[in-house]
Amino acid sequence: MxxxxxxxxxxxxxxxxxxxxxxxxxDSPSRPGAVVLLLGPVLVLSFLNQVVLTALVGGSAGKLIMGIRVVSLPDAGRPAPGQLVRRWLHGLCWLPLQPWYGLRAHLARPDGVAGPAPRGCEEGDPYAEPYADPAGLRQVRRSDLAAHRRAAARRAL
Incomplete structure (x- = not known):
């Protein structure tokens, strides 16, 4: 949630x-429509928020407000800029199409009932398919990340 x-x-x-x-x-007469005019700043601000801010402080504005950090797997370290750009592009291109894919899958079944969960989505599996990230990143609570780092430091002693 x-x-x-x-x-x-x-x-x-x-x-x-x-x-x-x-x-x-x-309202300026020489400018295109409001939607076209809005697209550029939305993309620039989205890039700054999702890539640059996450690279600098570990999360976008919304994630920082909600107490979430973005970490690289498997070491729970800072994500690389390439990973962040890949993740941002994935969010722009793949995620908006998910309602269409869900509707198409629902309409393709004659009985209209969704099938079983995809393989690898067992309950309790931390790397289950719905949480997979194509760039190898993970979102974790800030408090959980701090506890993980303390436990890793104790194991290193």
Whole structure:
């Protein structure tokens, strides 16, 4: 739930900020429509939030507000910039199509009942398919990350 709220906050903050930036230019006669005008700042702000801010402080604005950090697997260290860019592009291209894929899968079944969970989605599996990240990153609570690092430091002694 916390992850979904963080994504919602990120979207909201990005759209509001971009809207405030382009508001003075919307009624100008030489500018394209508001939607086209809004697309550039939304992409730039999304990149700054998801890639640059995460590289600097470990999470986007929404994730930091919700107490979530983005870490690289398997060492729980800082993610590399390449991983963050790949993750951002994945979010822009693949995630918005998920409602379409779900609807198409639902309509493809004659009885309309969803099939069994995909292989690898067993309950309790921390690396189950729904939580897989194509860039090898993971979202964890800040308190859990601190506890993990303390335990790793004790094991190293």
């Amino acid at each position: 916390r992850r979904y709220l963080a994504v919602g906050l990120d979207c909201y903050l990005c759209l509001v900020t971009a809207g405030l930036l382009v508001r003075p230019h919307v």
